[in-house]
Amino acid sequence: MGETDxxxxxxxxxxRLSTPERRVISGVLWIALYxxxxxxxxxxxxxxxxxxxxxxxxxxxxxxxxxxLAMMGLQxxxxxxxxxxxxxxxxxxxxxxxRHISLVATALILAHPGVLLVVDTAETLRRLNPLTxxxxxxxxxxxxxxxxxxxxxxxxxxxxRIPYETWRRAHGILAVAAVSFAIFHILLAGVYLDxxxxxxxxxxxxxxxxxxxxYVRLIKPFWQVRTxxxxxxxxxxxxxxxxLAVEPEGHAGMRFRPGQFAWxxxxxSPFAEHEHxxxxxxxxxxxxxxxxxxxxxxxxxxxxRTARPGERIYLDGPYGALSADRYPDxxxxxxxxxxxxxxxxxxxxxxxxxxRDPRPVVLFYAxxxxxEVTFREELERLPAWMNLKVVHVLTTPPEGWTGETGYVTKxxxxxxxxxxRDDFLYFICGPGPMMDAVEAAxxxxxxPVGSMHAERFNLV
Amino acid sequence: xxxxxSKFVAAMIGTLLVxxxxxxxxxxxx
Numbered sequence: 001m002g003e004t005d006x007x008x009x010x011x012x013x014x015x016r017l018s019t020p021e022r023r024v025i026s027g028v029l030w031i032a033l034y035x036x037x038x039x040x041x042x043x044x045x046x047x048x049x050x051x052x053x054x055x056x057x058x059x060x061x062x063x064x065x066x067x068x069l070a071m072m073g074l075q076x077x078x079x080x081x082x083x084x085x086x087x088x089x090x091x092x093x094x095x096x097x098x099r100h101i102s103l104v105a106t107a108l109i110l111a112h113p114g115v116l117l118v119v120d121t122a123e124t125l126r127r128l129n130p131l132t133x134x135x136x137x138x139x140x141x142x143x144x145x146x147x148x149x150x151x152x153x154x155x156x157x158x159x160x161r162i163p164y165e166t167w168r169r170a171h172g173i174l175a176v177a178a179v180s181f182a183i184f185h186i187l188l189a190g191v192y193l194d195x196x197x198x199x200x201x202x203x204x205x206x207x208x209x210x211x212x213x214x215y216v217r218l219i220k221p222f223w224q225v226r227t228x229x230x231x232x233x234x235x236x237x238x239x240x241x242x243x244l245a246v247e248p249e250g251h252a253g254m255r256f257r258p259g260q261f262a263w264x265x266x267x268x269s270p271f272a273e274h275e276h277x278x279x280x281x282x283x284x285x286x287x288x289x290x291x292x293x294x295x296x297x298x299x300x301x302x303x304x305r306t307a308r309p310g311e312r313i314y315l316d317g318p319y320g321a322l323s324a325d326r327y328p329d330x331x332x333x334x335x336x337x338x339x340x341x342x343x344x345x346x347x348x349x350x351x352x353x354x355x356r357d358p359r360p361v362v363l364f365y366a367x368x369x370x371x372e373v374t375f376r377e378e379l380e381r382l383p384a385w386m387n388l389k390v391v392h393v394l395t396t397p398p399e400g401w402t403g404e405t406g407y408v409t410k411x412x413x414x415x416x417x418x419x420x421r422d423d424f425l426y427f428i429c430g431p432g433p434m435m436d437a438v439e440a441a442x443x444x445x446x447x448p449v450g451s452m453h454a455e456r457f458n459l460v
Numbered sequence: 461x462x463x464x465x466s467k468f469v470a471a472m473i474g475t476l477l478v479x480x481x482x483x484x485x486x487x488x489x490x
Contacts, residue, residue: 031473034473035473035477038473038477039477039480042480042481042484046484046488050488053488053490054489055489056485056486056488056489057485059484059485059488059489060481060482060484060485062485063480063481063482063484063485064478064481067477067480071477089466093463093465093466096463096466096467097466097469097470100466100467100469100470100471101470101473101474103470104470104471104473104477108474108477108478108481456463
């Protein structure tokens, strides 16, 4: 009876709203809604009196075009950083899906003229010739050219040596152009939107995408300008890193979960879209002062290092699913960090220490050498406040080093993992190859797939 | 792992959408 009462109490507790089961349900629901919204254009053109059928292959090609365009339009939803949409998957996965599904959408869109070229080569070539009418054909070609430029500059951005900011601005412009030209292509072709009702529904549907762009590029930056943060200090850390501490200026700031991150804009307007994602490294118990520990890796991080107290910065966040607070039932945690991947982990450790959380935590922390171990001294102190075991793994250890060396291997994990680790969760953050290797090793050691959580910071 | 899932879901959605497009075409052309 007592146990039943306890369960009932737990069921009615507010935290139940963010339990893993609920996230799975909403995760599946969003996928179903995604399918529904991509098929909506077919429902719109199928409304009421429909145009005469034009042969199965031509109809198939048209359907692929409509569906492909809907997928392109929905990309604006995926990247609008809606928290309720990102929560079940994590922001990194949302961006990964954005990349994967863009290739599928492009294939469907290219199949639209592709199928027409096969079934009616001469007529299709005439329509696709930009030097001759119709305008519908010209807009279709323009849309595909923008789309191909969009994909090429994204897939080969590094190879083409396109700076991140330039790419990001061009990405937005090309995306809007590709979708807008495609909308004109459909309106001018006019065959399938043959009644006022269909034209109105189609316009409402496509304007919703453009409304999202206004939300992301205008409304959100406007909100960020209204809620600025002030730099309090910049402190050097080990491992070519520094900690930037900021406080909200004239507003309540943001509450976050340990392990989450925010997009940071400095020395520029939020409207400039010149922002970078950084993990919050401070304790979630002190949301009034946020800390970001940043490794100097490029121009932005180098420049930010010279920030002066009082300087204004802007934040968009918090985001990210790599947080122990999403799993209140976990009995313990294994954290695996590589280099600056320590930042979401130190946020966890500081939060746990502040809360005097008694659950066991094992931290595997891989670095190149002992001098570069960010938060080294603090990690020595933290076990006084919480149940923490730290395992340092160094690729280039100093003389006389008795700890672990090399990479975080299955053997090293097996040696230090607690024997009783049922209902433990595993969080991994570091370079991509390390995360792949650690995930595989943990899986071989019996960690269930659902218990491993990794966040990849190459979001873009 | 979750990234591989994302790839799988994208492929699955793509396949379903091609199937629905084919059904639409078949339905329209009787």
